[in-house]
Amino acid sequence: MLGTNSWARFAAALLLGLAAALSPQAVRAEKLTILLDWFLNPDHGPLVVAIEKGYFAADGLEVDLIEPADPNDPPKLVAAGRADVAITYQPQLHMQVAAGLPLARIGTLVATPLNTLLVLDDGPIDSIADLKGRTVGFSIGGFEDALLRAMLAPHGLTLDDLKLVNVNFSLSPALLSGQADAVIGAYRNFELNQLAIEGHKGRAFYVEEEGVPPYDELILVAATDKLDDPRLGKLLHGLERAVQFMVNHPDESWALFAAHRKGLDDELNRRAWADTLPRFALRPAALDRGRYERFAEFLIRQEVIESAPPVESYTAVLR
Numbered sequence: 001m002l003g004t005n006s007w008a009r010f011a012a013a014l015l016l017g018l019a020a021a022l023s024p025q026a027v028r029a030e031k032l033t034i035l036l037d038w039f040l041n042p043d044h045g046p047l048v049v050a051i052e053k054g055y056f057a058a059d060g061l062e063v064d065l066i067e068p069a070d071p072n073d074p075p076k077l078v079a080a081g082r083a084d085v086a087i088t089y090q091p092q093l094h095m096q097v098a099a100g101l102p103l104a105r106i107g108t109l110v111a112t113p114l115n116t117l118l119v120l121d122d123g124p125i126d127s128i129a130d131l132k133g134r135t136v137g138f139s140i141g142g143f144e145d146a147l148l149r150a151m152l153a154p155h156g157l158t159l160d161d162l163k164l165v166n167v168n169f170s171l172s173p174a175l176l177s178g179q180a181d182a183v184i185g186a187y188r189n190f191e192l193n194q195l196a197i198e199g200h201k202g203r204a205f206y207v208e209e210e211g212v213p214p215y216d217e218l219i220l221v222a223a224t225d226k227l228d229d230p231r232l233g234k235l236l237h238g239l240e241r242a243v244q245f246m247v248n249h250p251d252e253s254w255a256l257f258a259a260h261r262k263g264l265d266d267e268l269n270r271r272a273w274a275d276t277l278p279r280f281a282l283r284p285a286a287l288d289r290g291r292y293e294r295f296a297e298f299l300i301r302q303e304v305i306e307s308a309p310p311v312e313s314y315t316a317v318l319r
Helices: 004-022 042-052 073-079 090-098 143-155 171-177 191-197 230-248 250-260 267-279 289-301
Strands: 030-035 061-066 085-088 103-110 115-120 135-138 163-166 182-187 202-206 218-223
Touching: 030 073, 030 230, 042 061, 042 103, 042 230, 042 250, 042 267, 061 230, 073 085, 073 090, 073 103, 073 218, 085 090, 085 103, 090 103, 090 143, 090 218, 090 289, 103 230, 115 143, 115 171, 115 191, 135 143, 135 171, 143 182, 143 289, 171 182, 171 191, 182 191, 191 202, 191 267, 218 230, 230 250, 250 267
Parallel strands: 030 061, 030 085, 135 163, 135 182
Antiparallel strands: 085 218, 103 218, 115 182, 115 202
């Protein structure tokens, strides 16, 4: 039989073993897959910082960021249960829900529009009214047509007054080559910097100042039947911590992002990082219902969607 001292030592060892087994480090992290909207770039900064700072890991998450082969696929794959979360755009969510995809917005990544109508500063376009008879390049039909229609209307113009040309995603090259006098769909944090690096100054007409309601550019969506998954709340908690850190420590945050993967540390990303930083959602889980209602009404007026379901059917506020 064990003596009193032996029992004490045994009990102490048992308690130490249990404590180690129950420690956060000993608990296996739960995997969470996020499909990005495009290749990894500064728009995804908070996700990278949360990984590098260990904010996700502290909540028992192992987050995997996946770049899509086709940017249109991530929401569809999440709706089909083949991934946990997708990064998409508020305008596209309205269209996806109208098309029947069982998706819900669970958080916001970039809380302001990034989209612009972009021209060269030394070109022939000084105001939107000057677009009459000019060529405008676009990359994605449908939604960008709706933006352009709304921006043209206050100036007495319609799409019939323009020549539209699909330039795919070669927006800056289309301007520089003279293929287009203006391009719609250019991001203010990327294409403007891309032109500057090439030695050209661009001028952006911001969509939210030209008749388009403000909206969330980048959001996180999950399948509507997975909204009770506790990993989603942990994801948003880690994102909030990351954005707070980025605001407080912008230089250190850039260094974490630039070192995350080979190829991220370049001049375009460096400039885009600075321009994107003030646009990240400080409260990723917070929802502005009115913003979603107003934008749905805008899309109905622009005949992009026929009707909109109640906001609560395609959004969620997670605790």
